[in-house]
Amino acid sequence: MLLGAVMGLLALSCLLRAEAAGTSALADASAATGRRMFFGDASLQGAIVGHPEALPPRLAACANCHEGAGLAAASFGPRLNGTRLTEMRGRRGGPPSAFSPASFCQMLRTGVDPASILITRQMPRYTLDDNQCLGLWHYLTETSDVGSN
Numbered sequence: 001m002l003l004g005a006v007m008g009l010l011a012l013s014c015l016l017r018a019e020a021a022g023t024s025a026l027a028d029a030s031a032a033t034g035r036r037m038f039f040g041d042a043s044l045q046g047a048i049v050g051h052p053e054a055l056p057p058r059l060a061a062c063a064n065c066h067e068g069a070g071l072a073a074a075s076f077g078p079r080l081n082g083t084r085l086t087e088m089r090g091r092r093g094g095p096p097s098a099f100s101p102a103s104f105c106q107m108l109r110t111g112v113d114p115a116s117i118l119i120t121r122q123m124p125r126y127t128l129d130d131n132q133c134l135g136l137w138h139y140l141t142e143t144s145d146v147g148s149n
């Protein structure tokens, strides 16, 4: 009886450990995909509001505006990292707010930020699935310093 319970616990702890390892492998893979999308090595579908045609992949890459080495002026978009995205701060004149994975995905798709303020049209709107935007989220929040300003 006791032995059975001990064996059961052991099996459970092995299972939990395997699951934890699996989860972190998934997060790593997704951050790596996010990085590729951020720098334009994996394509993203984005468009400027009011323009029916999609941006060329080179221009849709986040790094184009959020990283100094991009094609656009170095300081066009703000530096994006875990601190910037997840700390409570006033954004675009709104009340303090912080991004969650869900509000980050919503912002990329619709332009509506966590304080329900519409971001400028300089920031493209993206058509992406949950894996793609969570990959970007993991990459940005797990990387200490992305961008130029």
Ligand code: HEC
Residues within 6 Å of the ligand: 038, 044, 059, 060, 061, 062, 063, 064, 065, 066, 076, 077, 078, 080, 084, 085, 091, 092, 107, 108, 113, 119, 120, 122, 123, 124, 126, 136
């Ligand atoms: C064509 C230029 C451009 C591209 C490409 C671009 N952004 Fe932006 N982004 C901006 C600008 C400009 C702002 C600042 C707008 C504002 O605050 O009103 C911004 C703001 C943001 C913010 C809000 C930051 C905050 O603190 O509120 C996030 C998050 C963001 N961008 C993520 C991304 C991601 C992820 C990508 C790629 C999928 C991307 N952007 C691609 C120009 C761009």
